[in-house]
Amino acid sequence: GLPGAFAPDAAPVDDAKRFELIAPALNEAIENCIAMRRTEGDATARHINALIDGLDACRSAIEQRAPDAMNAAVNRWRERVGALLAAVGGADLAAENVEREIVLIADRCDISEELARLGSHLAQFRSTLSTDGEVGKKLSFIAQEFLREVNTIGSKANDAAIIERVIEAKTTIEKIKEQVANIE
Numbered sequence: 001g002l003p004g005a006f007a008p009d010a011a012p013v014d015d016a017k018r019f020e021l022i023a024p025a026l027n028e029a030i031e032n033c034i035a036m037r038r039t040e041g042d043a044t045a046r047h048i049n050a051l052i053d054g055l056d057a058c059r060s061a062i063e064q065r066a067p068d069a070m071n072a073a074v075n076r077w078r079e080r081v082g083a084l085l086a087a088v089g090g091a092d093l094a095a096e097n098v099e100r101e102i103v104l105i106a107d108r109c110d111i112s113e114e115l116a117r118l119g120s121h122l123a124q125f126r127s128t129l130s131t132d133g134e135v136g137k138k139l140s141f142i143a144q145e146f147l148r149e150v151n152t153i154g155s156k157a158n159d160a161a162i163i164e165r166v167i168e169a170k171t172t173i174e175k176i177k178e179q180v181a182n183i184e
Helices: 015-087 095-108 112-129 136-157 160-180
Strands: none
Touching: 015 095, 015 112, 015 160, 112 136, 136 160
């Protein structure tokens, strides 16, 4: 509606010359962006490593507590079975049968395999975190494995100190998962 308001340039546009004019600023912006991402990545890696150290400390504390917790649980089971047998007039059960059942129950409550797998996952996570390239999905998968092992430990453990560490570990794993979500 406004004739002559916009008129094409008479001179042809040389895109190569235009690029020459903006190339230094563009290259500087790209370098600054890469440097910023590297700095942010290093800070994220340090934070995740600190969280991993905390999770490993939980694993170690659980591992140290596990034998005492198992012994306490076995002793509680023996006392309960003894009280039940006494309540029913000393039912005629062979001591070896009672002991066999207690050993089977104790075996189902053993968390040594889960602790070993958690330790293995921690080592794999650290190794993956220190490699170059896209590692976000792999770290996310390993974090899920952390949670699976810790949940199993929590369901098998019948000890307040271990449960306290399991809760601490789960909180730490959630923080790890949040940080890993920011990694490509």
